[in-house]
Amino acid sequence: MGKAYLDQAFQNVLTNGDKIFVPYIMAGDGGLDQLPKQIKLLEDAGASAIELGIPFSDPVADGPTIQEAGIRALEEGVGLNDILDVLIKTKDDRKIPVILMTYINPIYRFGVKPFSAKCSEAGVDGLIIPDIPLEEESLVADALAEQDIALIRLVALTSPKDRQIESAKRTEGFLYAVTVTGTTGERKDIKENVSTYLDALKEMSDCPVLAGFGVSTPDQVKQLSKACDGVVVGSKIVKSLHENDHQPIYSMIQAAKN
Ligand SMILES: O=P(O)(O)OC[C@@H](O)[C@@H](O)c1c[nH]c2ccccc12
Numbered sequence: 647m648g649k650a651y652l653d654q655a656f657q658n659v660l661t662n663g664d665k666i667f668v669p670y671i672m673a674g675d676g677g678l679d680q681l682p683k684q685i686k687l688l689e690d691a692g693a694s695a696i697e698l699g700i701p702f703s704d705p706v707a708d709g710p711t712i713q714e715a716g717i718r719a720l721e722e723g724v725g726l727n728d729i730l731d732v733l734i735k736t737k738d739d740r741k742i743p744v745i746l747m748t749y750i751n752p753i754y755r756f757g758v759k760p761f762s763a764k765c766s767e768a769g770v771d772g773l774i775i776p777d778i779p780l781e782e783e784s785l786v787a788d789a790l791a792e793q794d795i796a797l798i799r800l801v802a803l804t805s806p807k808d809r810q811i812e813s814a815k816r817t818e819g820f821l822y823a824v825t826v827t828g829t830t831g832e833r834k835d836i837k838e839n840v841s842t843y844l845d846a847l848k849e850m851s852d853c854p855v856l857a858g859f860g861v862s863t864p865d866q867v868k869q870l871s872k873a874c875d876g877v878v879v880g881s882k883i884v885k886s887l888h889e890n891d892h893q894p895i896y897s898m899i900q901a902a903k904n
Pocket residue numbers: 670697699707708712747774776829830831832858859860861878879880881882
């Protein structure tokens with residue numbers, strides 16, 4: 647478990663000649679009792695790891711699909727502590743790494759140290775915290791390092807070069823390359839300059855570089871993962887699970903295979 651386990655899992659995928667595919671789901675959407683089943687479905691479908699979103703009242707980086715999923719989960723009364731309890735209970739059943747994605751506020755409310763300790767107990771291997779800038783990350787970085795949990799940094803198309811370089815150097819697990827400007831959600835077209843951007847990030851980082859935001863079709867999975875090590879897909883996965891139409895999940899994961 648932890649950072650080394652995440653590194654190894656990704657390395658195995660790449661050694662196999664495949665690209666990394668990380669689906670995002672909102673924990674508690676459809677009820678928290680669905681979570682182990684949803685994880686199992688994605689594992690069986692061939693996901694490389696799972697990004698698990700924590701419902702939050704003010705999800706500034708999220709577009710409508712994920713916002714609505716968050717509202718449904720909050721209406722179910724699902725909170726961070728319950729989610730970690732489910733992960734603790736099902737830890738030994740899981741076969742792929744789990745990455746939590748949460749805004750900083752729920753971590754603060756929980757307490758940084760107890761949160762990190764409980765994440766470790768729950769077998770959480772990595773963390774994405776989109777609203778914590780590089781300058782502030784020491785608030786959580788040490789506590790996570792102590793538990794051997796990867797802190798995954800994000801870069802945006804609009805980030806100045808020096809910040810991209812700093813994030814690429816510091817990141818653990820993978821570098822999250824945001825490929826659109828704006829919030830999460832499906833987009834029709836991929837911007838032309840994206841492959842140049844991904845190429846440059848690959849040069850800057852020793853970790854795998856994954857493209858995320860706006861990826862929702864097998865073609866986009868293929869096109870983007872050609873220029874880097876794989877993709878993260880959120881809104882389309884959340885929608886497919888909610889509508890109980892799993893075919894798009896299988897076809898996107900297939901598109902990441904060699
Ligand atoms: O939904 P999309 O456009 O496929 O984008 C991935 C995304 O959902 C997931 O990684 C994510 C959900 N919420 C976030 C907030 C910040 C960064 C990343 C995320």
